[in-house]
Amino acid sequence: MPNYRIAPSILSADFARLGEEVRNVVAAGADIIHFDVMDNHYVPNLTVGPLVCQAIRPHVEVPIDVHLMVKPVDRIIPDFAKAGANIITFHPEASEHIDRSLQLIRDQGCKAGLVFNPATPLHYLDHVMDKLDIILLMSVNPGFGGQSFIPHTLKKIAAVRRMIDESGRNIMLEVDGGIKTENIAEAARAGADTFVAGSAIFGKPDYKGVIDAMRKELASV
Ligand code: DX5
Numbered sequence: 001m002p003n004y005r006i007a008p009s010i011l012s013a014d015f016a017r018l019g020e021e022v023r024n025v026v027a028a029g030a031d032i033i034h035f036d037v038m039d040n041h042y043v044p045n046l047t048v049g050p051l052v053c054q055a056i057r058p059h060v061e062v063p064i065d066v067h068l069m070v071k072p073v074d075r076i077i078p079d080f081a082k083a084g085a086n087i088i089t090f091h092p093e094a095s096e097h098i099d100r101s102l103q104l105i106r107d108q109g110c111k112a113g114l115v116f117n118p119a120t121p122l123h124y125l126d127h128v129m130d131k132l133d134i135i136l137l138m139s140v141n142p143g144f145g146g147q148s149f150i151p152h153t154l155k156k157i158a159a160v161r162r163m164i165d166e167s168g169r170n171i172m173l174e175v176d177g178g179i180k181t182e183n184i185a186e187a188a189r190a191g192a193d194t195f196v197a198g199s200a201i202f203g204k205p206d207y208k209g210v211i212d213a214m215r216k217e218l219a220s221v
């Protein structure tokens, strides 16, 4: 069985109590904190930046996974590294120089990854597999929490799983958007190993109840 990881997205957390929220969700069994950065330019919403990443950093020891939905990306990457990010991913359409941006992330000591929107073609992977620690597939269009999982993503997950296996490299395959207890096993069967869930976890009162139920589903894969 792959090493499955559950990554709650703070987008659906209570921002007035963010430190407590991330502590609680890690105590409930979260493996990673997923940190959604939106700029009201690349996506039609505005969220949080490096200051907030730095503010939550002392509250948890698990990796912080910064999902950049911003354009351009290079200026802000070192700021997130300094703010304690462990993983930084960006959308290839948002960088003029994908290879350089990936290298910049690794040079800052972080794991690097590319994010694919539902309609973004996978050819961006062709020449950078050796520079990737993680590939993130969006199963909704980015910008908002609480949207429905787009079923076509399952085929894309399977295609990327084949590419990773053929490469022989240790690359995480993360899926983001509309993941719930009801569909997490399906995403795992398609080949994902890391699961972002915002509203499914932070939208419920019992974080541990949801995460335990998700793990039970994953154990059945
Ligand atoms: C969407 C974000 C997601 C979002 C997921 O643009 O990248 O991480 O928080 O939220 P849910 O799990 O509610 O779809």
Ligand code: ZN
Residues within 6 Å of the ligand: 009, 034, 035, 036, 067, 176, 196
């Ligand atoms: Zn995200």
